[in-house]
Amino acid sequence: MISMVLVALDIATAIYSAIFGDYPEITLFDATSYRIIYIHVPLAWNMYIAFTLTFAFSLAYLMKENVKYDTIAFCSAVLGILYGLGAIVSGMLWANEVWGSYWSWDPRQTSTLTALLAYIGYMALRTSIPDVEKARSVSAIFGISAYITIPLSYISAVMFRSLHRQLIYQPLSFESHLLLALRVVTSFVLFLFILRIYYRNAIEEVK
Amino acid sequence: MYWGVYLSLIIYIAIVITTFLIARRGFITHE
Numbered sequence: 192m193i194s195m196v197l198v199a200l201d202i203a204t205a206i207y208s209a210i211f212g213d214y215p216e217i218t219l220f221d222a223t224s225y226r227i228i229y230i231h232v233p234l235a236w237n238m239y240i241a242f243t244l245t246f247a248f249s250l251a252y253l254m255k256e257n258v259k260y261d262t263i264a265f266c267s268a269v270l271g272i273l274y275g276l277g278a279i280v281s282g283m284l285w286a287n288e289v290w291g292s293y294w295s296w297d298p299r300q301t302s303t304l305t306a307l308l309a310y311i312g313y314m315a316l317r318t319s320i321p322d323v324e325k326a327r328s329v330s331a332i333f334g335i336s337a338y339i340t341i342p343l344s345y346i347s348a349v350m351f352r353s354l355h356r357q358l359i360y361q362p363l364s365f366e367s368h369l370l371l372a373l374r375v376v377t378s379f380v381l382f383l384f385i386l387r388i389y390y391r392n393a394i395e396e397v398k
Numbered sequence: 399m400y401w402g403v404y405l406s407l408i409i410y411i412a413i414v415i416t417t418f419l420i421a422r423r424g425f426i427t428h429e
Binding site (some may be wrong): 201202206210227230236276288389393396 | 399400402403404405406407409411412413414415416417418420421422423424
């Protein structure tokens with residue numbers, strides 16, 4: 192019940208911010224495209240958090256060999272891939288208006304795509320090993336090593352000459368920051384609830 | 399308003415509902 196309320200609340204904030212959210216005054220292109228920030232940023236943050244959980248619980252699984260940790264790592268990776276796909280597609284739609292093309296091999300675009308491919312590889316690897324115990328250990332090792340792509344994706348916009356840096360020069364208003372913070376928080380709380388439901392169903396299946 | 403905002407919103411809502419359904423019904427299995 193509470194999860195349904197959270198879904199409704201999250202969708203309501205998404206609709207409100209996308210339709211009424213504040214955006215900076217820019218005349219070079221359609222400035223309303225900046226409203227995608229309220230969709231794109233929560234998705235990207237959820238992806239980062241999901242893959243961080245996969246990393247942490249993969250490490251915990253290798254240390255304690257508890258199936259529960261492996262299940263959380265797996266569920267988190269599935270959700271991370273879906274959120275990551277959303278982040279990339281919404282980013283492309285925004286880039287089409289602001290940067291002039293959907294895909295420009297921007298460092299962050301490229302590194303995020305690499306991260307996503309790495310975790311799709313995690314799923315492929317996991318399902319390709321018939322021995323369940325071995326699949327768990329191997330995918331845990333992969334889950335840890337694939338994590339290198341996440342900090343790389345995060346810092347790539349600052350480390351390299353990235354188109355993402357232009358956001359620094361277009362400061363958003365205080366109201367925008369508040370709305371963005373609200374969106375990130377509601378979206379994150381919903382993510383945790385979804386992960387909890389997913390984990391419960393998955394662990395039942397393992398038992 | 400830029401059409402991409404509406405499309406992003408639709409994609410976001412689709413992702414939220416999809417992840418919720420996957421979690422509840424277990425469409426993607428563990429093993």
